Amino acid sequence: MSADKGLMLTNTLTRTKEQFVPMDETNVRMYVCGPTVYDYAHIGNARPEVIFDLLARLLRHLYGKNHVTFVRNITDVEDKINERAAQEGITIRELTEKTAEQYRKDMRALGTKGPDIEPRATDHIEEMKEIIEKLVAKGFAYVSDEHVLFNVPSMKEYGELSGRSLDEMIAGARVEVATYKKDPTDFVLWKPSRNGEPGWDSPCAIETQGRPGWHIECSAMSAKHLGETFDIHGGGIDLTFPHHENEIAQSRCAHGTSHMAKYWLHNGFLQVEGEKMSKSLGNFYTVHELLDTDRFGGRKWSGDVLRYALLQTQYRQPIDFTEKSLLEGEKLFKRWGEWFRKNNVKPSAEPVPSEAVLAGLLDDINTPRAIAALHQLAKAARGGDVPALQQLADSLAFLGFDPESWTAQQEQAAEKGDVDPELKQRVEAKIQERLEARKNKDFATSDRIRDELAQEGILLKDSKSVETGEIVTSWTLK
Numbered sequence: 001m002s003a004d005k006g007l008m009l010t011n012t013l014t015r016t017k018e019q020f021v022p023m024d025e026t027n028v029r030m031y032v033c034g035p036t037v038y039d040y041a042h043i044g045n046a047r048p049e050v051i052f053d054l055l056a057r058l059l060r061h062l063y064g065k066n067h068v069t070f071v072r073n074i075t076d077v078e079d080k081i082n083e084r085a086a087q088e089g090i091t092i093r094e095l096t097e098k099t100a101e102q103y104r105k106d107m108r109a110l111g112t113k114g115p116d117i118e119p120r121a122t123d124h125i126e127e128m129k130e131i132i133e134k135l136v137a138k139g140f141a142y143v144s145d146e147h148v149l150f151n152v153p154s155m156k157e158y159g160e161l162s163g164r165s166l167d168e169m170i171a172g173a174r175v176e177v178a179t180y181k182k183d184p185t186d187f188v189l190w191k192p193s194r195n196g197e198p199g200w201d202s203p204c205a206i207e208t209q210g211r212p213g214w215h216i217e218c219s220a221m222s223a224k225h226l227g228e229t230f231d232i233h234g235g236g237i238d239l240t241f242p243h244h245e246n247e248i249a250q251s252r253c254a255h256g257t258s259h260m261a262k263y264w265l266h267n268g269f270l271q272v273e274g275e276k277m278s279k280s281l282g283n284f285y286t287v288h289e290l291l292d293t294d295r296f297g298g299r300k301w302s303g304d305v306l307r308y309a310l311l312q313t314q315y316r317q318p319i320d321f322t323e324k325s326l327l328e329g330e331k332l333f334k335r336w337g338e339w340f341r342k343n344n345v346k347p348s349a350e351p352v353p354s355e356a357v358l359a360g361l362l363d364d365i366n367t368p369r370a371i372a373a374l375h376q377l378a379k380a381a382r383g384g385d386v387p388a389l390q391q392l393a394d395s396l397a398f399l400g401f402d403p404e405s406w407t408a409q410q411e412q413a414a415e416k417g418d419v420d421p422e423l424k425q426r427v428e429a430k431i432q433e434r435l436e437a438r439k440n441k442d443f444a445t446s447d448r449i450r451d452e453l454a455q456e457g458i459l460l461k462d463s464k465s466v467e468t469g470e471i472v473t474s475w476t477l478k
C-alpha cells in the first residue's frame with residue numbers, strides 16, 4: 001500500500017501545494033503550537049484548534065486511528081502569565097491550571113477532540129536545557145550577561161521558512177536590539193529570572209536562576225514526543241516569523257538534521273464583520289462569551305454553529321466572522337436536525353464521510369468544498385431518502401459536528417409545539433395557494449400541494465367553518 005493517500009497540503013516551507021507523504025505511515029506525527037494560558041481564548045485562537053483537529057481526524061481516517069500522534073502544547077511560562085497572576089493575586093500554577101481547563105472546555109464545545117498528547121512547557125525544562133547546552137557546545141549559541149542566545153548568522157539556512165533576508169529581519173520591529181547580543185538578530189534561549197519571576201537552575205554554568213525563551217519550548221516538546229524530525233507542524237500565520245523560524249533553527253542545529261518538520265501549515269487570520277479583531281475596537285470576542293453570553297448579536301451561539309462559521313472558509317484564507325454566517329449554520333442545522341428526527345437517523349459510531357466530502361478535505365483541507373458536498377447530499381436526502389440522510393449525518397459527524405444534538409433540539413421543539421416561524425410562514429402560504437386552486441376547481445394542483453407537504457411530514461386537515469361555511473385547513477407536523 002502506498003503512503004500517499006491523495007492528500008494535498010500547502011507547505012509554507014516550499015510555498016507549494018504538495019502531495020503529503022508521511023515519513024512513517026504507521027506513525028504520522030503532527031505538532032501544533034498551543035495557547036499561552038493567561039486569559040480566555042478568543043474566536044481567532046479557535047481557528048487553528050478547529051482546523052488541526054479536522055486534519056487529525058482526516059489523518060486518522062487515512063492512516064488508521066492508532067497510527068497518528070497529534071501533539072498540541074500548553075505554554076505555561078511567559079511574562080504575561082506572571083503579570084496576570086500577580087494582578088489576580090493567585091499563584092502562577094493556579095492561573096495556568098484554571099485557564100488551561102477553560103481552554104479545553106471551550107474547544108470541546110467547538111467539537112474538537114483534543115490532541116493525543118498535551119505537554120506543558122514547565123514539565124519540559126530539563127529537555128530545553130539539554131538542547132540549549134547542545135547548541136552552545138556546537139557553536140550555535142553563546143552565554144552573555146546571564147542569557148543564552150542563539151547566534152543567527154551561525155546558521156546559513158536561517159530564514160528559509162519565512163523567506164526573509166537578515167537585513168529584513170534586522171529592520172523588523174520584532175527583533176529586539178540589546179547590548180548583550182553579538183548580532184541584532186540573535187534570539188533568547190534562556191534568560192535570568194528576577195523579582196519573584198518563576199525560575200529554574202540555569203544551564204551552561206550560569207549561576208543565577210532563569211527561565212526559557214518561548215521558542216525553545218516547542219523545540220523541546222516536539223522532540224520529546226515526536227522525535228527530532230516529524231511530518232507536520234502547524235499554527236497561525238503570525239507564528240511563521242519569528243517563532244517557527246526560530247524553532248527550526250534550534251531543532252535543526254541541535255540535532256544536525258536537514259529539517260524539523262516536513263510540512264509547515266499556517267492558518268490565516270480571523271476578522272470580525274470585515275474588521276481586525278482587537279480589544280480597542282471592542283470587537284474582540286472570546287469563545288466563552290460567544291457560547292455563554294449575549295455579547296455577539298445579542299444572544300448565545302452553539303459550538304456547532306461557531307465551528308460551521310470557522311469551516312466556511314478554507315484555512316489559509318483570512319476569514320470574516322459574521323453574524324450572517326452563524327445564522328446560516330443555525331438555519332441549516334435546524335432543517336437537517338428535523339430530517340434526522342423524522343427519519344430516525346443517527347451518525348454511525350465510526351462515521352465515514354461521503355466521497356465528495358472526503359475529496360474536498362483531501363484538496364488542502366478545502367472545507368468550503370466539503371460543505372458544498374454536504375449541500376449536494378442534503379438535496380438528495382430532502383425527500384426522506386434514508387441512505388442519503390445517513391451519509392449526510394456521517395459526513396457531518398466526521399467533520400466534527402454533533403447532528404444528534406440538533407435532532408434532540410427538534411424533538412424538544414416538537415414536544416413544546418414550537419414551530420420554526422419560517423416553516424410556519426411557508427406552510428401557511430402553501431395552504432393559501434391550495435385553497436385558491438380548490439376555488440378554481442384545479443384539484444390536480446390542490447392534491448399536488450397536499451402530497452408535497454405530506455412528503456415533508458406536514459399533514460393537512462380540511463374542515464368546514466361552522467360560522468362561514470367555508471373550508472378551513474389546519475396542519476400538523478408528523
Ligand code: AMP
Pocket residue numbers: 033034035036043044045046047048235236237238239267268269270271277
Ligand atoms: P496565541 O495565544 O496568541 O499565541 O495564539 C494561539 C494560536 O492562535 C496561534 O496559532 C495563533 O497564530 C492563533 N491566532 C491568534 N490570533 C488569531 C486570529 N485572529 N485568527 C486566527 N488565528 C489566530
Ligand code: ZN
Pocket residue numbers: 032033034218243247
Ligand atoms: Zn511553537
